Amino acid sequence: MNEFEIIDQFLALESKNRKDVLQGVGDDCALLKVPRGQRLAVTMDTLISGVHFLEDCHAADIAHKAIAVNLSDLAAAGAEPAWITLSLSMPEFNQSWLADFHSGLKRMVEHFGIQIIGGDTCRGPLSITIQAHGFVPEQVFCRRNTAKAGELVCVTGNLGDAALGLLVAQNKLECPSKDTMDYLLKKFQTPYPQVAAGIALRSRATAGIDISDGLLADLNHLSHASDVGILLNWERIPLSEQAKSIADKTLLMKSALSGGDDYELCFTVKEDELQATQQALETVGAQCIPIGRMSGKPGIRVMDHGEEIQISDFGFQHFE
Amino acid sequence: MNEFEIIDQFLALESKNRKDVLQGVGDDCALLKVPRGQRLAVTMDTLISGVHFLEDCHAADIAHKAIAVNLSDLAAAGAEPAWITLSLSMPEFNQSWLADFHSGLKRMVEHFGIQIIGGDTCRGPLSITIQAHGFVPEQVFCRRNTAKAGELVCVTGNLGDAALGLLVAQNKLECPSKDTMDYLLKKFQTPYPQVAAGIALRSRATAGIDISDGLLADLNHLSHASDVGILLNWERIPLSEQAKSIADKTLLMKSALSGGDDYELCFTVKEDELQATQQALETVGAQCIPIGRMSGKPGIRVMDHGEEIQISDFGFQHFE
Numbered sequence: 001m002n003e004f005e006i007i008d009q010f011l012a013l014e015s016k017n018r019k020d021v022l023q024g025v026g027d028d029c030a031l032l033k034v035p036r037g038q039r040l041a042v043t044m045d046t047l048i049s050g051v052h053f054l055e056d057c058h059a060a061d062i063a064h065k066a067i068a069v070n071l072s073d074l075a076a077a078g079a080e081p082a083w084i085t086l087s088l089s090m091p092e093f094n095q096s097w098l099a100d101f102h103s104g105l106k107r108m109v110e111h112f113g114i115q116i117i118g119g120d121t122c123r124g125p126l127s128i129t130i131q132a133h134g135f136v137p138e139q140v141f142c143r144r145n146t147a148k149a150g151e152l153v154c155v156t157g158n159l160g161d162a163a164l165g166l167l168v169a170q171n172k173l174e175c176p177s178k179d180t181m182d183y184l185l186k187k188f189q190t191p192y193p194q195v196a197a198g199i200a201l202r203s204r205a206t207a208g209i210d211i212s213d214g215l216l217a218d219l220n221h222l223s224h225a226s227d228v229g230i231l232l233n234w235e236r237i238p239l240s241e242q243a244k245s246i247a248d249k250t251l252l253m254k255s256a257l258s259g260g261d262d263y264e265l266c267f268t269v270k271e272d273e274l275q276a277t278q279q280a281l282e283t284v285g286a287q288c289i290p291i292g293r294m295s296g297k298p299g300i301r302v303m304d305h306g307e308e309i310q311i312s313d314f315g316f317q318h319f320e
Numbered sequence: 321m322n323e324f325e326i327i328d329q330f331l332a333l334e335s336k337n338r339k340d341v342l343q344g345v346g347d348d349c350a351l352l353k354v355p356r357g358q359r360l361a362v363t364m365d366t367l368i369s370g371v372h373f374l375e376d377c378h379a380a381d382i383a384h385k386a387i388a389v390n391l392s393d394l395a396a397a398g399a400e401p402a403w404i405t406l407s408l409s410m411p412e413f414n415q416s417w418l419a420d421f422h423s424g425l426k427r428m429v430e431h432f433g434i435q436i437i438g439g440d441t442c443r444g445p446l447s448i449t450i451q452a453h454g455f456v457p458e459q460v461f462c463r464r465n466t467a468k469a470g471e472l473v474c475v476t477g478n479l480g481d482a483a484l485g486l487l488v489a490q491n492k493l494e495c496p497s498k499d500t501m502d503y504l505l506k507k508f509q510t511p512y513p514q515v516a517a518g519i520a521l522r523s524r525a526t527a528g529i530d531i532s533d534g535l536l537a538d539l540n541h542l543s544h545a546s547d548v549g550i551l552l553n554w555e556r557i558p559l560s561e562q563a564k565s566i567a568d569k570t571l572l573m574k575s576a577l578s579g580g581d582d583y584e585l586c587f588t589v590k591e592d593e594l595q596a597t598q599q600a601l602e603t604v605g606a607q608c609i610p611i612g613r614m615s616g617k618p619g620i621r622v623m624d625h626g627e628e629i630q631i632s633d634f635g636f637q638h639f640e
Binding site for chain 1: 342343346348349350351352353354359360362364366368371372394396397399405406407437439440442443453463465528530
């Protein structure tokens with residue numbers, strides 16, 4: 001089986017045919033039409049075996065996660081996903097692995113109504129690069145440099161589950177029940193990108209970011225880009241019952257503040273917009289949980305019941 | 321040095337700032353504006369160390385080639401290059417390697433007036449995935465499935481040089497002079513994509529393809545996609561003096577027909593358009609050399625002074 005047959009059979013997913021795709025897979029280039037009045041949002045992420053997923057990870061889950069991490073970036077910008085391209089490098093052409101990978105791609109593509117418009121496959125160490133394209137109406141792109149002092153900092157869901165799921169997958173953490181294990185593994189292996197929440201936040205959030213690199217690391221970008229500090233309250237950070245049942249406070253803090261791989265959105269809203277934002281997110285099945293406030297000089301401080309904690313104790317590295 | 325610093329310092333090339341880029345590197349997504357009346361052409365290619373370039377290849381040349389192979393796909397579609405995204409996986413963060421890589425990127429980006437709008441870096445085996453975006457006016461996308469019987473098949477320049485350059489780089493072929501060696505190595509290591517030729521061919525070529533996978537392999541796609549056969553004349557295939565000075569006829573045939581990595585365009589024109597097409601390509605420094613004709617049932621036949629040759633003898637694999 002050669003490259004072209006692999007693309008045709010496993011990657012092209014020819015059934016889905018969006019109207020804005022004039023030429024999909026099968027020529028030197030894809031040819032696309034961006035709808036009038038829309039801007040194009042573009043993001044690209046690479047997942048490497050042993051770095052971003054465990055070597056024994058199911059192919060379908062790799063496909064799922066590779067798409068999810070990119071859609072999460074689109075969600076952070078308030079973009080509606082449209083097209084993806086995919087470059088797959090694999091050590092050997094294993095048909096059953098590819099069929100499994102294909103099933104993961106197909107589920108995500110159908111669920112989000114997106115189309116694979118191009119791809120490349122080659123022999124090499126297992127890695128997947130996906131680029132996702134989405135649309136944003138003019139003027140409503142959600143950036144990270146537009147938060148203002150006094151605004152609330154919110155997240156769309158529980159933090160820390162993915163980092164704990166990684167420990168479970170690595171057999172470094174025991175679970176009291178199969179349900180807990182399944183929940184945490186799922187959060188790590190097949191995260192669900194907050195696409196609908198991102199679109200709902202378009203006209204309400206004053207700034208936004210996805211927190212896949214860890215809450216503190218990503219909020220640090222937002223803080224410096226916006227030139228305002230952030231004061232977080234540890235006791236407000238949403239944690240799942242499963243996480244609380246399995247980890248002590250130190251591990252919870254480390255996972256939720258620095259763990260990464262939680263594909264939730266973090267955003268800022270004006271205080272008098274909080275209730276409307278909570279209602280808007282509720283209608284798309286997401287939460288809107290205030291965890292702190294924009295305040296002071298750039299940088300992040302975390303309070304635990306009124307006392308400041310040393311965030312360097314929780315794996316946080318200063319990037320700037 | 322972390323991922324964000326690497327992107328800022330070596331990949332972002334912030335000096336270039338196109339008007340159609342509303343947000344470049346530095347947020348979750350890039351935000352872009354496709355000019356009115358234009359369609360978006362998108363292509364993606366991955367280069368892997370040891371597969372697509374030799375392990376001792378200069379970083380600047382890797383950057384050059386990674387951009388060139390993508391711009392060649394845009395050229396085949398008649399698209400004007402605009403933006404690229406880049407994912408770089410490398411085993412270690414080597415600053416002098418990155419500076420060299422950066423200089424190669426910078427040269428290409430400035431030469432073609434394009435902008436890097438996003439990127440990703442991670443630790444892993446050395447590989448580069450680039451996605452290139454270009455513009456095509458409505459209605460003039462050059463496809464591979466639109467050639468008709470009777471039309472001439474042409475190429476924009478010499479074939480086989482890159483395959484011979486690879487043999488030279490591998491010390492498998494001796495060169496009579498340094499000039500010959502430099503010429504062939506350059507053709508293999510830093511190919512020049514036929515961007516201006518692709519744009520000049522927009523309204524003249526009836527179909528087009530880039531022949532980076534080898535003339536026969538790529539023309540086989542064009543033939544089957546267009547449902548017409550192709551009859552090539554070996555004696556018309558353009559070969560450089562350097563190639564002829566170094567290779568016997570069998571090696572020349574193998575290199576020019578199946579070698580791949582020649583980033584020339586192959587296209588079809590109506591016979592009465594040949595002269596105008598030659599003039600149009602001449603003004604952009606490219607050639608227009610007829611090498612055969614669309615004729616008969618799908619598939620490719622190659623004639624050498626009136627006698628058909630067995631193309632399977634020259635490394636050609638049937639893909640369909």
